[in-house]
Amino acid sequence: MPTHPLITWAVDHPWPTASITAASVAILGGTLWGIARMVRSWTWPPxxxxxxxxxxxxxxxxxxxxxxxxxxxxxxxxxxxxxxxxxxxxxxxxxxxxxxxxxxxxxxxxxxxxxxxxxxxxxxxxxxxxxxxxxxxxxxxxxxxxxxxxxxxxxxxxxxxxxxxxxxxxxxxxxxxGLPAIIGRELRERLLSYLGLATRDRTAEQITRDRATARAVRLAAVLELRPSGWLSGYRRRSLAAAVARSGAGTNGEQRHRLLQLLAARRTSGQLATVPLASPWAGTPVPEMPYPRTPLGVTGAQLRTMDPLAVVHLVRDAHPEDTPAEVAALCTEYGVPVSETQVRVALRAGNSVAPALTRLVPDPPEVVPADVRLLPVTCHQAAPRPTPVLAAAGTRTRTVVHAEVPVPEDPDEDVPEGDRDVPDPDPLIEQVRVDHGTQVPGIKPLRRQYGIGQARAQRIRDALGGTA
Known part of the structure; x- marks a missing residue:
């Protein structure tokens, strides 16, 4: 039986045949693996x-x-x-x-x-x-x-x-x-409203009571208009049955509802004569509302004010806001300020403590006995955090406002001529002749006339007062 030439070649060349077969199998396996991964990566619908x-x-x-x-x-x-x-x-x-x-x-x-x-x-x-x-x-x-x-x-x-x-x-x-969906919803709602089922969260018993109440109100109004007639007996019996089904005899809320509906129906004719205010006269035109600004001040008024005053107004309107938030609000109102300016205006201090900063108590100052101290005013400042690296506690600091004259340097050499100077100082006239109304400073007086600082200060004060 004749064999195929391809089979004969494969038998005669086993190693190339095995290589080609292995490569074909590997390619086929890789193709199937890629197809499987691609199918698994697909996002399938539900x-x-x-x-x-x-x-x-x-x-x-x-x-x-x-x-x-x-x-x-x-x-x-x-x-x-x-x-x-x-x-x-x-x-x-x-x-x-x-x-x-x-x-x-x-x-x-x-x-x-x-x-x-x-x-x-x-x-x-x-x-x-x-x-x-x-x-x-x-x-x-x-x-x-x-x-x-x-x-x-x-x-x-x-x-x-x-x-x-x-x-x-x-x-x-x-x-x-869609149009069919909209029409279907509208028809469904209208049908439920016509059947009295539109009001949600009601039980079947409550729906029956409400229908009986409405029927009783209608029959009572008809009997008031036509108390006699061949249908009056039927209407009275129907009214009694409707009142019984409504539960108005035992349920106070239902009875109140029945009486309110009946009163509204009987007095409906008074609607034609109820006095009403005319909407066409005396109605003010609503003005455009101002944006929300602090204490009712408009944005235009804020922009004409001093920025520091605006900061205080905004802070009064928003006392819980931080300085950064107050700065943002001021900017929104048309008054651009920075957070640093807000802190300066509110005396809030710096937000971040500088590096390597410690509060070291100042040494007590030695005041000479011959220096007269002016009145000093003290007030207790509010507690606030102090930037300290060693301890992050809260300190209470006492702020002192005082005007203390600067004493003369005790080590300064006082000239001999300044120790016993008569009053008035004879140099005053000499300085007036030399300089006229242009009173020099303390240092030029000291250099020119060789006098001390205290005497130069007295001469300058005297010339300044008479000039």
């Missing part, structure tokens, strides 16, 4: 969407069979090639509209609304309705009904579910914005 999509495909194929028969029997497409190209136009259009409706719904979806399918969503149901016609034309009433329900109708429904179920699952409380 299981309900997959099941609905599979059902929609089967129902679309069922509808395609009907279209194939209808194209040959009714449309005269005898050629198989022509029929194969044309029979599935409706199904393909249905699938395309479903995909576009899904894209529109996803694009217009928000947190509060599920989105609208738009024109493609309407075309899905139009195509479904048109595809019902071939079903009845091909199989009659009974068979056509089966073909229509299982084919185009179920295909449209399942495509609708497959393309829109994911958004409804992600946002179950969202509302559809």
């Amino acid at each position: 299981l309900p969407v997959l099941v609905a999509g599979a059902g929609a495909l089967v129902c679309t194929a069922y509808s395609g069979d009907t279209s194939w028969r209808f194209a040959g029997e009714r449309l005269g497409m005898a050629d198989s090639t022509e029929r194969a190209l044309m029979f599935g136009a409706g199904e393909l259009a249905l699938l395309a509209c479903a995909v576009m409706a899904r894209a529109n719904k996803a694009a217009t979806a928000t947190k509060a609304a599920a989105g609208s399918a738009g024109v493609p969503g309407v075309l899905v149901w139009v195509i479904t309705g048109v595809q019902v016609i071939p079903c009845y034309a091909t199989s009659g009433i009974v068979g056509g009904t089966v073909r229509a329900v299982i084919g185009p109708v179920l295909a449209g429904l399942l495509w609708h579910l497959a393309m829109g179920l994911e958004i409804r699952v992600a946002r179950p409380d969202s509302l559809s914005t």
Whole structure:
């Protein structure tokens, strides 16, 4: 029996054959591994969407069979090639509209609304309705009904579910914005309102009582207008039954509601003569509200004030804010200030302690006995954090405001001529002659006349007072 040349070559060359086989197996394994990784990396839709999509495909194929028969029997497409190209136009259009409706719904979806399918969503149901016609034309009433329900109708429904179920699952409380959905919600609400079921959080017993109360009010008003007549007895019995069903005899709240409704109905004629104020006269035009500013001051007024005064006004209006927040508020009001300026205005101190800073108590100052001290005023400052690296405690500091004259240097050499100077000083006239009204300073006087600082100070004061 003749063998294939490829087999003969493989038998004659075992090592190249083994190499080629191993390489082929490795390439095939790598290809399968890459395909498996790619499939696993896909983001698959939820299981309900997959099941609905599979059902929609089967129902679309069922509808395609009907279209194939209808194209040959009714449309005269005898050629198989022509029929194969044309029979599935409706199904393909249905699938395309479903995909576009899904894209529109996803694009217009928000947190509060599920989105609208738009024109493609309407075309899905139009195509479904048109595809019902071939079903009845091909199989009659009974068979056509089966073909229509299982084919185009179920295909449209399942495509609708497959393309829109994911958004409804992600946002179950969202509302559809399509025209049929809006009309359906409006009709449902109106029907519930007409039946007296629109008010939520009511039990069936309470709904029955409210209906009986409304009926009792209506019958009592009619009996007041027509107390006699051939229907008066029936109305009285109906009124008694309605009052009994309302529970007004045992329920104080229900009885109050009944009396209030009856009083409103009996006195409804007084609405025509109730005095009312005219809305066309005396109504002030509402002014444009000013933005929120401290203590009712407008932004324009703040911008004309001193920045430090603005800082104090803003701080009074927002006492809990930090200096940075007060600076931000002032900037928003049109008065740009920095955090440093706010701290200076509020005397809040620095926000960050400088490095290597410690508070060292000053040594007591030695005041000479011949220096007269002026009155000193002291006040207790509010406790505030002191920037200390060693301890981060809170200290209470005493601020002293005093005006103390600077004493003369005790080590300064006083000239001999300054020790016993008569009063008035004879140098005053000499300085006035030399300099006139241009009184020199203390240092020039000392250098020019060789006198001490105290005498130069006295001469300058005397010349300054007489000049």
